[in-house]
Amino acid sequence: GAVVSQHPSRVICKSGTSVKIECRSLDFQATTMFWYRQFPKKSLMLMATSNEGSKATYEQGVEKDKFLINHASLTLSTLTVTSAHPEDSSFYICSASGGSGSGNEQFFGPGTRLTVL
């Protein structure tokens, strides 16, 4: 149990377009979902925390209007990168908590590699 999926796994888009990434908990109801960004050879940087039905809590320095997060149900959260630019190219990973695990264990999706041309 405690499987998290992400879609798409890879996306290439033109500068100025918007990209939506989906994160789903497949076999459990996620009380909280998290969005991370990871640059090459770097660790995960938390972007925002979202709870179903409420506004996401963004980390300092993360633009709310740039990275739109919607958590419409207990199994689905979406991250929309609006007006994407090359500097937004990165590996985006979501995670979810609420499944069976140790402590407040987060279960990670496989990640989405975004390339903005």
Added chain:
Amino acid sequence: GQNIDQPTEMTATEGAIVQINCTYQTSGFNGLFWYQQHAGEAPTFLSYNVLDGLEEKGRFSSFLSRSKGYSYLLLKELQMKDSASYLCAVSPYTDKLIFGTGTRLQVFP
């Protein structure tokens, strides 16, 4: 502020033992996690410590000292497939995780 430190890179030989250290200073403490991450993949859970002491799970063990703000991950009988990044993460409160810089481990034959 929140600060979690790990060595950036380590190397070891197949069959050997390696210890990856993690020190942390966080506003609260609700547990410490170790994750393994292969390049281009999502992190996978290895261990969780919330009380002081050693947790053993097969070839992997994790130790925690809350008073020292210190943890280590011990990998025994290293295999080539253990070459990966190892991420130390602290939950300062509720279910939020703050990740350390990660340690890239290379195992050589």
